[in-house]
Amino acid sequence: MGMGSLHPTLPLLHHSNSSYPSLPSHSIKPLKTKTPEALKKPSSIPSTELVLLLQSCIETKSYQQGKSIHSQILKLGFERNRDLLPKLIKLYSVCGRISIARNLFDRIPNRNLNVFVWTSLISGYIENGLLGNVIGIFLEMLELGVKPDGFTFSSLLKACSNLGFPPLVTQLHSMIVKCGCGSFLSVENSLIHLYGSLCVDVESAHRVFDRMSCRDVVSWTSIIRACCSLEKYGESMELFSRMQFDEDIKPNELTVVSVLPACGFFSSLRRGQAFHAYIIRNGFSMNVIVGASLVSMYSHCGHPDDAFLVFDSLKERNIVLWTSMIEGYSVNGRFDSALELFHVMQDNGIEPNYVTLIVILSACSHGGLIDDGWEIFNSLRDKFGIEPRAEHYACVVDMLGRAGQLDEAEKFINTMSLKPNGSIFGSLLGACGVYGNVDLGERLASRLFELEPNNAANYVMLSNIYAAVERWDDVGRMRQLMAVKGLSKDPGCSWIETKNKVYVFGAHDRSHPESDNIYRMLEDLSDRIIKAGYVPSTKFVLRDVEDDDKKKLLCSHSERLAIAFGLMKTPSGVPIRIAKNIRVCGDCHDAIKLISKVTSRELIIRDTIRPLLSKELSSRDLMFEDSSIMKSRISTLGNIVQHLMGGYISIRKQHGHP
DNA sequence: CTAGGGTTAG
Numbered sequence: 001m002g003m004g005s006l007h008p009t010l011p012l013l014h015h016s017n018s019s020y021p022s023l024p025s026h027s028i029k030p031l032k033t034k035t036p037e038a039l040k041k042p043s044s045i046p047s048t049e050l051v052l053l054l055q056s057c058i059e060t061k062s063y064q065q066g067k068s069i070h071s072q073i074l075k076l077g078f079e080r081n082r083d084l085l086p087k088l089i090k091l092y093s094v095c096g097r098i099s100i101a102r103n104l105f106d107r108i109p110n111r112n113l114n115v116f117v118w119t120s121l122i123s124g125y126i127e128n129g130l131l132g133n134v135i136g137i138f139l140e141m142l143e144l145g146v147k148p149d150g151f152t153f154s155s156l157l158k159a160c161s162n163l164g165f166p167p168l169v170t171q172l173h174s175m176i177v178k179c180g181c182g183s184f185l186s187v188e189n190s191l192i193h194l195y196g197s198l199c200v201d202v203e204s205a206h207r208v209f210d211r212m213s214c215r216d217v218v219s220w221t222s223i224i225r226a227c228c229s230l231e232k233y234g235e236s237m238e239l240f241s242r243m244q245f246d247e248d249i250k251p252n253e254l255t256v257v258s259v260l261p262a263c264g265f266f267s268s269l270r271r272g273q274a275f276h277a278y279i280i281r282n283g284f285s286m287n288v289i290v291g292a293s294l295v296s297m298y299s300h301c302g303h304p305d306d307a308f309l310v311f312d313s314l315k316e317r318n319i320v321l322w323t324s325m326i327e328g329y330s331v332n333g334r335f336d337s338a339l340e341l342f343h344v345m346q347d348n349g350i351e352p353n354y355v356t357l358i359v360i361l362s363a364c365s366h367g368g369l370i371d372d373g374w375e376i377f378n379s380l381r382d383k384f385g386i387e388p389r390a391e392h393y394a395c396v397v398d399m400l401g402r403a404g405q406l407d408e409a410e411k412f413i414n415t416m417s418l419k420p421n422g423s424i425f426g427s428l429l430g431a432c433g434v435y436g437n438v439d440l441g442e443r444l445a446s447r448l449f450e451l452e453p454n455n456a457a458n459y460v461m462l463s464n465i466y467a468a469v470e471r472w473d474d475v476g477r478m479r480q481l482m483a484v485k486g487l488s489k490d491p492g493c494s495w496i497e498t499k500n501k502v503y504v505f506g507a508h509d510r511s512h513p514e515s516d517n518i519y520r521m522l523e524d525l526s527d528r529i530i531k532a533g534y535v536p537s538t539k540f541v542l543r544d545v546e547d548d549d550k551k552k553l554l555c556s557h558s559e560r561l562a563i564a565f566g567l568m569k570t571p572s573g574v575p576i577r578i579a580k581n582i583r584v585c586g587d588c589h590d591a592i593k594l595i596s597k598v599t600s601r602e603l604i605i606r607d608t609i610r611p612l613l614s615k616e617l618s619s620r621d622l623m624f625e626d627s628s629i630m631k632s633r634i635s636t637l638g639n640i641v642q643h644l645m646g647g648y649i650s651i652r653k654q655h656g657h658p
Numbered sequence: 659c660t661a662g663g664g665t666t667a668g
Contacts, residue, residue: 092661114659135668149659154660154661155660157661158661185661186660187661188661189662190661190662191661192661192662193662213663216661217662219661222662225662255662255663257664258663260664261664288664289663289664291664292664293663293665294664295664295665296664315664318664322665323666325662325665327666354666355664355665356665357666358665358666359666359667362666390667394668396665396666397668424667424668425668427667429668431668436660593665
C-alpha cells in the first residue's frame, strides 16, 4: 500500500499503514491530526492524511497533484468517504473544473444525507462565478429534504453579495432563523455586511449585530463599515471605541481601513494621523488598499501633500490608488495637478475606469476646465472604452451649470441617450439658484418632484431660487409643501478640531459657554471686513426679514461661528481648518476670503453636501489600546435653528484656500 | 465547506 505514485513534491506522508477501516482504534498508530471524534469513527482515520494532502492541493490549486490523489482514493476504495468527497469537490472547483466536481457530486449515492457535499458544491459554483446555478442547487437540496447548516448559509450569503439582489438577503435571513442557524457567527457577520452594503439598511444590520451573543473582530468591522457606507460616520467612530472598551477586541488592518472614511468625513486630521500611526506601529502591511484609504483620508482632511507622500511611497499602484490621489488633488482645488496625474497615470500604462472618469470630469467641472471636460467626455467610449453612465452625464451637466451655460445644459439633458435621473436634474437645479434662472428652475423642479417626491433637497433648492429673487410667497409655499409632506432638511453645522476636541456649531448657535465672546469676535470681524470692502449679499438669507436682521443672520452662519472660535483659540499664524456638512453660502464665501485677509490667517473650509445627522455628533472618547496617542471628544451639537436654510445655496465647491 | 477591505457626480 504505497504512496509512491504521488507527486514527489508533496510533503512526505506521516503514513499510517492501517488502511483497514475495520481495524480497532488501539492498533492504529497515533496521527498528528487525531481527534476524539476520529477515534470514535475508525473508518475515517486512514483517510485523514488524504484529506490533508487534498487540502494542500486546494490551497495551491494543483490540479495534476490533486488528480493523482483522487486516483489513489479510488484505488483505496475511499470514494464514498464523507470527508474526502467534499474536499474533492472543492479541489475541482478551485481548479476551475466545476463539471468534474458536478459529476462527482451526481454520482454520490444518498447525497441527501450529507449536507457537507451540497455546501461544497454550492461554494464551488460560487468560486467559478456560476451564481445562476446556486439558487437552483439550493432548491434541489431543500426538495430532497437536506437541512442546510450554518456553512451552507454562509456560502449562500456570499453568493448574495455577488448577485446584488437585496430581497434575497431578507428571504435567506428568515430561512436562516427557521433553520436555527441564526447564531452561527459567520452567518451573522455576513448578514451585517449584506444589510449594510447591499440592502442599504443599517437598521437591519444593527439588529443582527445587537442580538449577537458573541462578536468577533469581523462582526465589529462589518458594522463599522455598514455605518460608514450609510454615512453614519459618528456612529462608526463610536463603534470603533466600543469594540475596544466594551469587548476588548483588537482592531486589525481591515477595521482601521473601515473607520478611515469617518476621519475624512469629519476632516479630523488628528484622528486620521492616529490611525496612520496605529497602522505603522502594528506592522500592518502598507498595501494599495490601506494606501488608498489613507490617501483619501488625508485629502478629505485638506492635506493633499500628505496624501501624495503616502501615494508616492507605495510601489504597487492600482487604479483605485491613482483615482484616490487624482480625487485628492481635485477636492483640494488643485485641478491642474489632478489633470496632470490623470495623464501620468496613463503614461504608466494604467487605464482609467469609470470611477476615475467621474472623478476627473468632476475636477473639470469644479475647476471650470470646460474644454478638457468636453474632450474627456467625448472620448469616453472610443479612447477609454467606457460606456457613459448617468454619473458621467451628471458631471457634464454640473460643469455646464457651474459655468452658467444653463441652456446648453438643458439641451444636453434633452439629447442624452440615457434617461436622466434625479441627480442630473438636481445638479442643474442648483445652478439655477446661483444664476437666478427661475423659469428653468421651475421646469426642472417639477420633473424632480415627480422623480423624487420625498427628496427634501429639491424643495429647498427651488425655495432658494425663489428667495434669491425675493418671491417670498413662493418661498412660503415651498416651505408649506415640505411641512405637508413631512420633509425636513438636515440642519447645517460647522465644526473645528482643536486641542483634541471637536467643537460643533449650528447656525445662530448660542450654546457654547463662550458664546458671548464668539459673537463679540464676529461683530469685530464684521466691522473689519466691511472696511475692507465687504458688502453683505442678503439674497443668501432666504427669509423675508428686515435688512439689518438679514445681515445679522448671515453673520452667524455656522462656519463663521467656527472661524471666530478658531481665531480665539489658536495662536496667530496657525491655519484654521473648518468643516461643514453642507455647502458654504455665497455670502460666507466672500466674507471668509476677507476674514482671511484682515486677520492674515490661512482659512481652510471643507464643505460637502453629504448629510450629517446631528445625533451622530455625540461620541465617546476615541482611544487606542495603548492609549498613547489621543484622547479626543466630539462635543454634542448645540441648538440649531432648524428652519433657517442657511448655507444651502449652490456655489462652486471650495476646497483649499478660500 | 464559513464571514469583513480601498476610489464615486448633485
